[in-house]
Amino acid sequence: MIRNREKSRIINKIRIIDPVRPRPSLIREAAAAVKAGGVIAFPTRCLYGLGADALNDAAVERVFDLKQRPFHKPLLVLIGRKEQLDRLVKSIPPPAACLMEKMWPGRVTIIFEAQDDLPRQLTGGTGKIGVRLCGHAVAAALTKAVQGPLTGTSANLSGGPGCSRIADLEPVVAAQLDLILDAGPLRGGVGSTVVDVTGNYPKVLREGEVSAEEILALLGRR
Numbered sequence: 524m525i526r527n528r529e530k531s532r533i534i535n536k537i538r539i540i541d542p543v544r545p546r547p548s549l550i551r552e553a554a555a556a557v558k559a560g561g562v563i564a565f566p567t568r569c570l571y572g573l574g575a576d577a578l579n580d581a582a583v584e585r586v587f588d589l590k591q592r593p594f595h596k597p598l599l600v601l602i603g604r605k606e607q608l609d610r611l612v613k614s615i616p617p618p619a620a621c622l623m624e625k626m627w628p629g630r631v632t633i634i635f636e637a638q639d640d641l642p643r644q645l646t647g648g649t650g651k652i653g654v655r656l657c658g659h660a661v662a663a664a665l666t667k668a669v670q671g672p673l674t675g676t677s678a679n680l681s682g683g684p685g686c687s688r689i690a691d692l693e694p695v696v697a698a699q700l701d702l703i704l705d706a707g708p709l710r711g712g713v714g715s716t717v718v719d720v721t722g723n724y725p726k727v728l729r730e731g732e733v734s735a736e737e738i739l740a741l742l743g744r745r
Contacts, residue, residue: 529694530694533698533703536701537689538552538703538705539705540566540704540706541706542661543660545664545706550661550664553574557574557582557665558669559701560575560579560581560585562574562582562585562699562700562701563701563702564697564700564702564704565665565704566659566661566662567629567657567659567675567709568658568709568710568715568732569685569687569709569710569711569714570677570678570686570687570714571678571685571686571689571692572601572678573586573674573676573677573678573696573700574601576669576671577600577611577645577671577673578641578642578671580642583645586676587644589695589696590696592676597645597647597651598645598674599632599717600652600653600654600655600672600674601657601662603657603663604666605623605627607666607672610672611641611652611654612636613635613637613638615635616720618725619633621742622718625741626733626738626741627656627658628656630731630732630733631716631717631731631732632653632654632715633653633718634652634717634718634720634721635651635652635653635654636721638652645674651719653717659706661706662675665704679692679696680693680695680696685714687708687709688707688708689703689705712732713729713731715732716729716730716731716732716735716738727739
């Protein structure tokens with residue numbers, strides 16, 4: 524049971540933010556928390572995510588700790604512009620380029636071969652990294668202000684349901700966050716479709732906003 528003092532501390536971390544035209548001062552505050560190694564909650568297209576500097580080992584480890592997530596499970600990354608891929612991935616195969624052109628921003632997370640110097644926790648030791656171009660105005664503004672990739676894992680305990688309203692955020696998670704950006708209720712749902720392009724043929728690992736049939740048809744593999 525959450526105590527009143529702890530509840531008050533959580534409330535003090537919440538910033539109400541416009542989902543379409545986020546106030547620059549709030550974005551700067553959130554970006555400063557991320558740059559300092561903090562972890563924040565912020566809106567993505569469907570669910571709230573946990574944002575930390577994806578290139579900061581200690582910050583990434585904090586995300587795993589507060590989610591109680593096994594370290595062998597990688598974290599996906601959000602970028603604000605395609606040029607940021609160069610720091611994260613070894614190459615952009617033709618199927619990935621097609622998906623980026625037709626399905627970004629949002630909708631699809633693409634699994635690439637990861638650069639060798641990324642935090643090991645970020646890739647779960649797989650040598651792969653999942654990346655998505657931000658599809659929400661707040662997330663896009665945040666990645667621009669941070670000037671680098673953010674972790675985009677869902678704001679929940681590992682294995683638990685995603686959170687489409689800040690009111691549903693697990694207190695044990697909220698208590699460990701540095702800031703919470705509340706953009707109101709999100710659409711919810713299953714989130715992005717995940718496509719691995721590291722093999723000889725693209726593979727849909729998880730169906731989300733876009734069906735596997737639509738992905739394969741787009742890539743000419745129906």
